[in-house]
Amino acid sequence: MAVVIFFFSIWYLSLFCQTFFHHRYASHAAFKMSKGAEKFFYVLSFITQGSSYLSPRAYAIMHRMHHAFTDTEKDPHSPSYSKNVVDMMWKTYIIYAGISNRTTEVEAKFTKNVPDWPAFDKFAGSMWPRIFWSLCYFTFFWFFVTSPWQWLLLPPLLLMAPVHGAIINWYAHKYGYESHDMPNTSKNLIPVDFLMLGESYHNNHHKFPSSINFGRKWHELDPIYPIIRLLGAVHVIKLPKKGAAPEFSEW
Template identity: 40%
Template sequence: MVPLFFAAHWALSVFFQSLFQHRYAAHRMYTMKPRTERALHLCTALVQGSSYLDPRAYALLHREHHAFADTKRDPHAPTHHGNPLRMMRETARRFEGLLTRRLRSEPRFEGGYPEWPFAERVFNHWTSRVAFGTLYTLFYKRFATRRWHWALLPAQFVLGPIHGAIVNWCGHRYGYRNFGTRDESRNTLPFDVLCMGELFQNNHHARPASPNFASRRFELDPVWHALRLLSRLKLVRLQSSPTSRGGSAPEATSALAA
């Protein structure tokens, strides 16, 4: 039961991170009605739980990443960090500064992301994170049948940062390249169900406005197919074609083209 719970939480957490924080908040690859946005925002917060990622801070950090990819100004460039843990620490510091507004991003990165003060107050507060962590722990206490099951629990507390670290470390170090971008982005897996298409980093950096992160016939991007379904159900409206190049949200176009 515990491994299934961990696997389901992993898949759903990275799915909503890719769908909502990345493709919507950071890039605005699709639009939707305010009520649908709130519903998706709430689902994302409940699923991510203790590792909920604030959409505004996520969008700002990610736009900086595109503008300064693999340079010293990139908030998470593996080429400038000795190991993934060091990269995660520096990314967390920058994210926390943007979240609390102690640090400011450039004006060109501002705007175009969802803001919901109520959800931000509730799910960014330490009490909510502790409450979710307590629920996970109680589940393990009830259903863990092997000692090694408990080794999964610490990772479950911080799934969001772990997903980000995997994508940014592996997606800029290991794999193949379809496009000759100016950065070190790579496609780590040809069938990316581990990170729901996020490991097609070379495709994404070459075509940052495309809602489909896959480029070749053998590549599989699960979130793109979910977006196609949502579009057919008229819950979202795609902003660009799957092969378009260029920027993302209008406010960040110049940043992503840098």
């Protein structure tokens, strides 16, 4: 039981950082925060994503490219141009690595005001921290596994952030329902998003990319939305003024 609790704790904690910091903040500038707060969430992302840490800068650039080129050959992760989910995620990894290592030339419009902490990204995304987190996970499993099937949770734990990406970028472009008529294959994967903290309302997100609330219908509850409102109320982040045009509405 301890292993299952541990797995889902990491699932939701790492997913929170991905949707709050990497996605809504870094990619879409849906709200603002100080440089100190930005660094705090960098470190929190490293702790919660562990062995699968993603650079917020590289994530943001790649996600902006996804919105600009959805369902075309330039899309970093499109089911329309991949044989299966593994093929898609391998292509995504190649593109991510090029952006993260700064060996791929990126259009300036995709890099505007993205959070950037090169020294930390170089450390957190390197081999030895990934090995350290992997050993920590393995050690926890070694001591607390109570049934052989629980070992099956270790591989997705080690690849947690890419697993989250695969669920949305593959399945939410193939299955679900459409609330908005869009020139792409984005769909809302599940009516009540208990699994992905609002990320599965992908059709809504493509329609309103810079919205701080991914839910639209009465049943589409976005658990991150009230957290964003709370953090705005206590001035950890700065929410946009009502009616203000979002900074990256095109993404």
